Amino acid sequence: MYAKLQRLHVVLFPFMAPVHMIPAIDVAKFFTTNHVKTTIITTPLNAPIIINSLQSTANKYVGFPIDVENVPFPSKEGGIPEGIENLDQLNSDEMTINFLKATELLQESLEQIMEKYKPNCLVADMFYPFASVVAAKFNVPRLVFHGTSYFAQCVGHVMMKYEPQKLVSSDDEEFVVPEIPHEIRLTRSQLVIDAMKGKGKHEALEEWMKIFCSAMEAKERSYGIIMNRFYELEPEYVDYYTKVMGRMAWHISPVSLCNREKEAKFQRGKDSSINEHECLKWLDSKKPKSVVYVCFGSVVKVSSLELQEIAMGLEASEQDFIWVVRRNIIDGEEVNITDWLPHEFEKRMKEKGLIIRGWAPQMLILDHEAIRAFVTHCGWNSTLDGGLIIWGSFGTWPVGGEKFYSEKLVTQVLRTGVAIGARNWNRVRSENIKPKNVMEAIRRIMVGEEALEIKKQGKEVERISKEGR
Template sequence: MAKTTHIAVFTIPVFTHQASIIELCKRLHLHHHFHITCIFPTINSPILSTTMLLKSLPSTAISHIFLPPVNEQDLPHQDVSPQTKVQLAVSQSMQSFRDTLASLRASSTTPPLAALVVDAFANEALEIAKEFDLASYVYIVTSAMTLSLLLHLPTLHEEVACEYKDCVEGIRIPGCVSIQGRDLPDDFQDRSSFAYELILQRSKRFDLACGFLVNSFCEMEENVVTAFHEDGKVNVPIYLVGPVIQTGPSSESNGNSECLSWLENQMPNSVLYVSFGSVCALTQQQINELALGLELSGKKFLWVFRAPSDVDVKNDDPLKFLPHGFLERTKEQGLVITSWAPQTQILSHTSTGGFVTHCGWNSTVESIVAGVPMITWPLCAEQRMNAALVTEGLRVGLRPKFRENDGIVEKEETAKVVKNLLGDEGKGIRQRIGKLKDAAADALKEHGRSTSALFQFVTQLEN
């Protein structure tokens, strides 16, 4: 009987990252019969959605350990972004992680530990893996473009003297479309900040990795891998193993039959799906402009609505923050829901013709897998960079113009972009994303390029 390969994975206390690495673990177990131990740092308590997802796994093959929780009250609150808080929580969990890894190494009840796979934003774990002489790999939950930026950052830091947002010329990232400095992730916008110092430190640890696994696929971002290997700056494998998207239940997987039933009554490719994820929200002013823009477009829409970010909501009905009379005026045009929505089912529905998205990577990949053109509306983190990839690199979406002084998209601009995407001007976009959809499906077939890349990773471990 073949020896079972045992690996540990370590991620950050953010559901989208945890869900993505769990899906990767499922694939490793299903196709390669790995034994996997998932190690999760926590803030206050485990994330409910993650615990629900873990309950659906084969517990004998994929086990999990929640590290002792970090008390959120012990983390800085003033002038610290949510991303930086997560980083600090991971740092505070390192001793617990070291103890857990030592225990796994010494265990006689599980197969010997062969390797560690860590989230890019938890790469302090690479130093601990080195202490244990354990092979370690980095999993990039986001794009290969993000990996390219992180690997290139020490060089970029030396080459650029000013703030990145003040660069007259675009920022050049190996293998990627050139982007404006203001489209770099939030933590890059102030080079004197603690957040930037943390990300610069993190980027210098990647030399410790034996390789990288990326949630992308060759037809979408192969240029990144080629660029790094051609100039000799990366001498370890980069495995494009995506698309990796959630297929198991969520904490609210009862579904929303109302929105799916509503879609059943719409014409093919006629509905604009609007959702900005579960973390960030629009301001009251932007909600007003978006609502009026959707109405002005005359196009059908399905809007997963969240209360504004700049209002103390308490237990108020979120719908009260919509413009007066909007729901009544658009009752034949659209549907607004405030509950969880089955996003993958909505995107794959024949009635869905476009997606207004915040460009979180999971949502971006889900849209590509479903072949749905996007209107990119980035809000935070690396989302502006993803928007640049979607609209300028892949050319499978449109990006509205944001006002210079306050970042608002006006209603007239919203209506124009919606009509362009769903109308004749969106034909080329629909053709391009249709080809990407097919390429994503092909990548995951038995002899597809992402399947082969994962097999190469497994072979490297086993040898």
């Protein structure tokens, strides 16, 4: 008699930030629908986000439950105030670095979970470099989950290898990124390292570089990476990554597609700040492809002046819109959006605009036939979610991380959107862009000949993406 085969078991350890947790939850759903037992590790205050996202799809995975294991967050040891266990709660570079350092203290907790379950594989976020050490200790492969594109990975690699930014004489002078398949131009002001070299930021830069380099070294020691991508969207860069850079990688298609039902789309991430029926009722009242969706993700902080200028640009564009404004803390003080909107803005925009204060059900909104365009900070989750549904309708306003790379992918490689005009890298704050820039970009992607050309290109990308899914 043959022995019964044991089902594969994967332990998944997402970084504690919405931008990392949301796609990781989708990865867990992807695994379990492919008959792989999955356990997610998180901390007590982050667990409700994960559990809430899983509840809407629990019945779809009968026989293959997703377990959630809580480990204590080392707040005291890491110098983090009690009650803060997520990156989106922080409002300074110093606190962000302290938070990243605190997560290094989770190694022992991870080892305890590995000892308890003895899984076949550990999938851990790139910002957990110690995960490679733990995986080696338990003699299992460690896969890095990367929430970005192959394009961004390739550009980042080339930039570190050749340092072309050193060949220009000023921060605003353009240079060509060498070696990659497309001619991509950047400036020093759009690079994270050069932007952080400003006055008074050397200490923060040094600490950040230590953390980043540690993560990159651990990635090199890992078995490979999992990418939330599909080959047909950026084939030249998948090939470059695997053949030229010589890295092991698996693209597992856009994992957000596992959220097919309305309930799953609505409950993805944090609790929504708007009622599902209220949101859909407003969208149902609009004509197909007539609404622009404006959202800058879960981390970006928008100043009072910028809120006002975005509002003025939206009004001047004369387009229907949904505008998501998260709870903002600027310089330690919460910004009340109502205090900084133009006089009687909401009264004038009552029929044309819907403002959502807090968390929005993004997938549910983007999936509605009324949505035509997406003004985004170029976070990869937003870029990918929007791209799956409304290719050809992006207005890009990159903020932080590798967002300028994502902007180049959308505007110069896929040619499915237009840049609003951000020129300087900033970790969490949007750049002061005038209302005219907002208005012009929205109109370029919503009306006129250019909008039609972008839409045509978007249809082609949509065709390619459907073939690849």
